[in-house]
Amino acid sequence: MRIVKSSKCKLRYTADGLLSAVTSGGSMRRKAIHAVIEDLCKCSYFENTIFRFVLDNGGTRTQAEEVFEDGLIKLSELLRKGQYQGGKIEAFAIQICKNTWLNMRRKKDEQLHLTDDISTMDQADHETPESLMAAKERRAVFRDILQNCLDEACLKLMQMKFIEGFRHNKIAEELGLANANSSKEKLNRCKKNAIKCIMQRDDYQDLLKSVDFHLKKTTTHGK
DSSP states (O other), X not given: OOOOOBSSOOOSSOHHHHHHHHHHOXXXXXXXXXXXXXXXXXXXXXXXXXXXXXXHTTOOHHHHHHHHHHHHHHXXXXXXXXXXXXXXXXXXXXXXXXXXXXXXHHHHHHHHHHOSOGGGGGSOOOOOHHHHHHHHHHHHHHHHHHHTXXXXXXXXXXXXIIISOBOHHHHHHHHTOSSHHHHHHHHHHHHXXXXXHHHTOHHHXXXXXXXXXXXXXXXXXXX
């Protein structure tokens, strides 16, 4: 289903209503969290604010997408844990996303201090039998969740991108899409649909704590 965006954040819950719902727990809390995530995904002001912050602070558009998605997952987790104390939820979510990017930058800076070879930043960590087994298990969890959240077309696209490491122009060619931008746009829609599904399932969110949503491979295919 196509997400129709609005320049303003049209939220179904007031600050007081949301606070009451998330503190009540159970189905009321799950319904409220799902509504908040869905409303924020439709809000171009929220998305543009996050993208502008990341791009203005040394990030790329791909990284901005990651921050947007990770921030929404973190928002859901904080709402479930009762760490929302009221106030504008969009402001709360924006701060979470900003902190997410700052943490990502800090970790990257720490990694840069550990090596003089900048090219190794794009390579996987040193692989041991134990780390390879852990990575395989995380990917299995990732696939199981997505299979219950997405249609076949999205599953194929996300597998090609995150598991097999294809570039967007190659994905577009394989799936009959117009071009690389079409692949990127469809991938973005698929990921947002996956997030909405995950937000409704506490068990999925618990599993995701051990899964890197943005799976990366050392090598890529295609030009």
